Amino acid sequence: MDQNLTLLRLASSLAAHATARQGLVAENVAHADTPGYRARDLAGFAETLDAGPGFTPQTTRPGHLDFGADPRGFEAQEIAAFGAETPNGNSVSLEDQMIRAAETRQSHELALGVYRKTMDILRAGIGRAR
C-alpha cells in the first residue's frame, strides 16, 4: 500500500515538473522576438530527483520511504540551443522550443497514465475494478 502511495506522489511530482516546464517553454515562445531575452528551462526530472529534495527526512529503518521531488524546488536555468543566438541578444529557437514542448507533453501524459493505473490498482484492491 505504501509503495503505491509513493508511486502516486512520484507521478504527481512528474506531472508538476512537466507543467512547470511547459510554463517556461510557453514564456520562451512568447519571447521569441524580444530583444535580449534568454531562453530558460528546467533541469530534467531525473536529475532533480537524483539531486534530492531541499530537505531529506531521516530514515531510521531501511523500510522508510523518502519523499519524491519537491515541485517548488524546480529551478529555471538558462539554456542555449546551438546557433539560436540572434544579433539582438535573443537566444530562443522556436524549433528547439517545439521539441521541448513535445517532451513535456510526453512526460505529462506518462505521469497521468501512471497515476491512473495506480488508482485502478487501488480500486481493484478494494474490489471495485472497472
Place this chain on the structure above:
Amino acid sequence: MNEIAKTMAAAASGMAAQAARLRLSSENIANADTPGYRRKLVSFEETLAGDARAVATGPVRLDQSELGRVHDPNHPLAGADGYYDGSNVDMMVEIADAREANRSYEANLRMFEQARQMAGSLLDLLRR
C-alpha cells in the same frame, strides 16, 4: 492548475503582441505608396502578467530613416525638380516581418493549445 493558467497567460500575451506587430506590418504595406508615410515599428518588452513573464508591445514608433524620393513630374506633390517624398516602406522588409510574426503567432497558439490539452487530461483523472 495555477502553472497551467500561467502558461496560457504567457501564450496569450505572445499572441496579442504578434497580432499587434502583424497589424502594423499590414498598415505599412497598405501605405507603401502614400507620400510622406513613415513606417510604424513596435518593440517587444518583458512584463509580468500575474505570475507569468509575459510579453507586451512598447509604444509605436515611426521609422526615422530617409523617405524615398519618387520622380513623377505629373504628381500634384512634385517639386520644381519633378521629385516628391514617397514613403520609407520597404515591401521586402514588411513581408519578412509579417512572416516572422505569423510564425511566432502560430507557435504561441500551439503552446496555448497544448496547455489546454494538458489541463483537460488532468481533469479527466477526476471524471472517472
